[in-house]
Amino acid sequence: MVRRSLRSGKRKLIKTPSGKFYLTRIPDKPNYHHCATCGGKLHGMPRGTQIEIRRLHKSQRSPSRPYGGQLCSPCLKRQLIEKNRSLN
Numbered sequence: 495m496v497r498r499s500l501r502s503g504k505r506k507l508i509k510t511p512s513g514k515f516y517l518t519r520i521p522d523k524p525n526y527h528h529c530a531t532c533g534g535k536l537h538g539m540p541r542g543t544q545i546e547i548r549r550l551h552k553s554q555r556s557p558s559r560p561y562g563g564q565l566c567s568p569c570l571k572r573q574l575i576e577k578n579r580s581l582n
């Protein structure tokens with residue numbers, strides 16, 4: 495049996511140019527980003543390792559609105575409306 499740290503993820507058979515097959519491991523992806531208030535999945539946030547995300551363009555890393563990457567859009571809308579009500 496392989497090491498404990500290598501037991502997660504999928505395994506895939508790869509064929510070499512010489513015709514031999516060997517088993518390789520495809521690691522699990524990190525979990526989705528979640529909204530801070532409702533806990534739902536965040537759209538527009540890439541799912542990958544730190545290195546994979548660093549390789550993306552800055553505009554692809556998180557939504558470019560206030561609280562982008564922390565709150566989902568319905569929660570942000572609700573919060574902004576409540577803040578406006580308290581000001582008036």
Ligand SMILES: [Zn+2]
Nearest residue numbers: 529532566569
């Ligand atoms: Zn939310």
